[in-house]
Amino acid sequence: MRTPSSAARFTRQDSDRGDQVLAIDRLKIQSMEQWEKAIDRYSPGDTATIRYIQRGIERLAELDFDEDPQLQIVTMESAGLSPSSAQRQFRRDWLGADTGSD
Numbered sequence: 001m002r003t004p005s006s007a008a009r010f011t012r013q014d015s016d017r018g019d020q021v022l023a024i025d026r027l028k029i030q031s032m033e034q035w036e037k038a039i040d041r042y043s044p045g046d047t048a049t050i051r052y053i054q055r056g057i058e059r060l061a062e063l064d065f066d067e068d069p070q071l072q073i074v075t076m077e078s079a080g081l082s083p084s085s086a087q088r089q090f091r092r093d094w095l096g097a098d099t100g101s102d
Contacts, residue, residue, distance in 0.1 A: 020053040024063065039065075 021029045024038045042065045050063040076083045
């Protein structure tokens with residue numbers, strides 16, 4: 001097994017179906033819930049060490065957390081849609097103000 005200092009960068013393209021993640025940094029991963037809790041600790045720009053088994057070989061790599069360039073949050077109005085009265089009220093209750101146009 002390689003040490004973190006000699007580990008390669010780990011990307012989505014590096015993973016194969018059937019890979020088993022063992023740990024992210026010091027956090028052991030034994031369930032999907034543990035995986036989700038572990039990755040929620042990181043923000044875009046962070047780096048962690050991932051330990052995993054791929055094709056029967058235990059591997060170690062650096063995992064870079066990036067933003068999803070295809071994910072964009074926009075108001076319905078800016079997407080050319082008209083929210084219902086209930087949706088506008090929900091948004092006012094949630095954000096404290098209506099960010100769209102009434």
